[in-house]
Amino acid sequence: MSQQHPEPQPVPPGLPAVQQGVRVVLKLGVRATSLNPTSRSKERSRVISLSSRTRPELTHPRLSCPTGLQQEQGEQFLGAEFASLAAMRLQERSWGRGRNSTLPPPAVPVPTSSFAAAPAKLFVTDEHPTGESKSDLYTALQRHTRKDIPTLGARFRSDQKGRIMKKKALAVVTVVLGVSGTWTAFAQGSNTIKIGVLMPASGVYAQLGEEGYKGFTLYLDSIGNQVAGKKLQLIREDEEADPAVALRKANKLISSDKVDILAGVVLTPSAYALTDVVEEAKVPLIVFNAAGNALTRERKNPYVFRVSGNAWQYNNPFGKYVATKVSKNTFLVAADYAFGKESLADFKQSYTKAGGKIAGEVYTPLGSTDFSPYLARIAAARPQAVYAVLSGSDAVLFMKQFAQFGLQKSVKLAVFGDMTDEKFIDAVGDSAVGAISALPWAQDLPNAQNQAFTTAYKNKYKGDLPGVFAQRGWDTARVIVEALKKTKGNVSNTEELLAAMRSVTFPSPRGVFRFDPSTQNVINPMYVREVVKTPQGLINRFVTNLGTFKDPGK
Structure with a gap:
């Protein structure tokens, strides 16, 4: 039967508070760490090894770490936001639980699914001038060590009145700590900030991932791969096109690689799969592509930011434009997954409101190689235009x-902007000329940041033109850098880092970049573009600006 945890109560009068001398320090990954290097054997004798049956839980609010304490060599103090991990409480066979403890119950239980086999040490030291403590915490800990695991010989000396004798380290507890705590302990003291990049390197979206990574690293190269005096270390994993793979790789980046920030994600189902993971781990995720509406609506959480935009922004403003400027009779095609369906729904909303009629509607499986059955239906419907939402291959x-069906001779091609990305249309050839689309970026936007981005890309990649995925990668990297500038490179204070990200604004190749703080989704300009042939190859040329849009969804 699961335990019910009541709301935390204020600290009862008379109970000791942290300002009275309890200092809590978290150590990670060290089996036997001594506060006194000359007495390792004594320190080791005080190690208590808790079995896998135990379950850490969030603890009493009074045990947050006070500010202003002097840091001793090798110690990492927990900030106030990690107070919940400061004094680990254990269910049943534990200190302060099931042993007549007077300590209030934990405020919020940690889900057992978050646990990783990451060893940690919790040091509780006594700063009282007398060296004595009557704290229920110490009493409960002493009771725990004597009664629950006596076979380890881990006991604390006490006087005849049951008080713990003065010791530098009153307790050293080895616990299994969940991923929600492991990534932050050394962050503030490290000179390296780890960024996990999750983008496809194989499968149907491999080229999208490669271009995103090129843009991401291109911006970091432009600033010397460091910010606020700290080196930026990238650890990349292949998202493939599988949410289960993305989830496994993200867990690896968080629990094994101990990344401070996650970035990337192409596929919408992958992004949906990661939302709970990053919130539980308290690791910010900067989404560079996945555009499903729900990510920053009903699935939104404070750890997820989106640089690309969402289905509504890409499709709804363009629907009205197509109805008024292109076609009153349009056939709809989309990939058969969440983003494809959302996109057509958002397009239809404004398209039909502006007087457009739907000639037909089909959904194609991801990874399709033969579109002839769908093209035959389009030919039979005889629409003025086709609006398609597909990506990658x-x-x-x-x-x-x-x-090849000859449809471009009689049917206007109006598409989701990713379909005519500069990295794809050369493979299509001149038959793509004249296709129109809408996105927050165009190759020839006349602003200084766009010129800097396109020039840097062409210089590094031997004259190749960048596409929108590289541009999104560029902006994703800059969001992280601008936020780290605001925190002076400190990633240990999660709330400060999240607030910095919400407030990020900068001149981007797309225009002014900023997030809507209520959704953490980017506020996007939307440009109509048309594929044209130039001496440099096929590009999307700017046609008109539809305006600036934030997601109106809740």
Whole structure:
């Protein structure tokens, strides 16, 4: 039967508070660490090893670490936001629980699914001038060591009145700590900030991931791969096109690699799978592509930010434009997954409101190689235009086969902007010329940041033109850097880091970049673009600015 944990109560009068001398220090990954290097054997004799049956829980609020304490060599103090991990409480066979303890119950239980086999040490030291403490914490700890695991010989000396004798270290407890605590302990003292990058390197979205990573690293190269005097270390994992893989790789980056920040994610289902993970681990996730509406609506949480935009922003403003400027009779095609369905729904909302009629609607499986059945239906419907929402190799194959069917001669191609990315349309060829789309970025936008971005890309990649995925990668990296500037490179204070990210604003290749603080989704300009042929190849040329849009969803 699961235990019910009542709301935390104020500290009862008379109970000791941290200002009276309790100092709590968290140590990670060291089996036997001595506060006094000359007495390792004595320190080791006080180690208590708790079995896997035990379960750490968030603890009494009075045990937060006070500010102003002097740090001793090798110690890392917990900030106030990690007070919940300061004095680990253990269910049942534990100190202060099931042993007549007067300590209040923990405020919030830690889900057992978050646990990783990461050894940690909790040091409780006594700063009282007398060297004595009547704290229920110490009493409960003494009771625990004597009664629960006596076979380890881990006992504390006490006087005849049961008081713990004066010792430098009153307790050294080895526990299994969940991922929610492991990543932060050394963050503030480290000269390296670890960023986990989760982007596809294989599968249907491999090219999207490669371009995103190029843009991401291109911006970091431009600032010397450091910020606020700290080195930025990237650890990349392949998202593939599988939410289960993305979840496994994200857990590895958080629990094994101990990254401070996560970035990337192409596929919307992958992003949905990660929301609970990053919130539980307290690791910010900066999404560079996945555009499903729910990510910053009903699934939103304070640890998820999105740089790309969402389905509504990409499709709803463009729907009205297509109805008024392009076609009153349009056939709809999208990939058969959440983002594809959301995109067509958002497009139809404004398109039909502006007088447009739907000639037909189909959804294609991800990774399709033969679009002929769908193209036959389009030909039979005889629409004025097709509006398609596909990505990666699906987009290339659809546009190639669209031309092979001869449909481009009579049907206008209006598409989701990712489909005509500069990295794809060369593979389609001249049949892509004339296709229109809408996105927050165009190759020829006349602003200084866009010129700097496109020039840097062409210089590094031997004249190749960048596409929108590289541009999103560039902005994703800059969001992280601008936030770290605000925190002076400190990633240990999670609330401060999240607040810094929410307030980030800077001149971007797309225009002014800023988040909507209520959703943490980017506020996007939307530009209509048209594919044209230039001496440098096929590009998306700016046509008109539809305005600036934030997601109106809740």
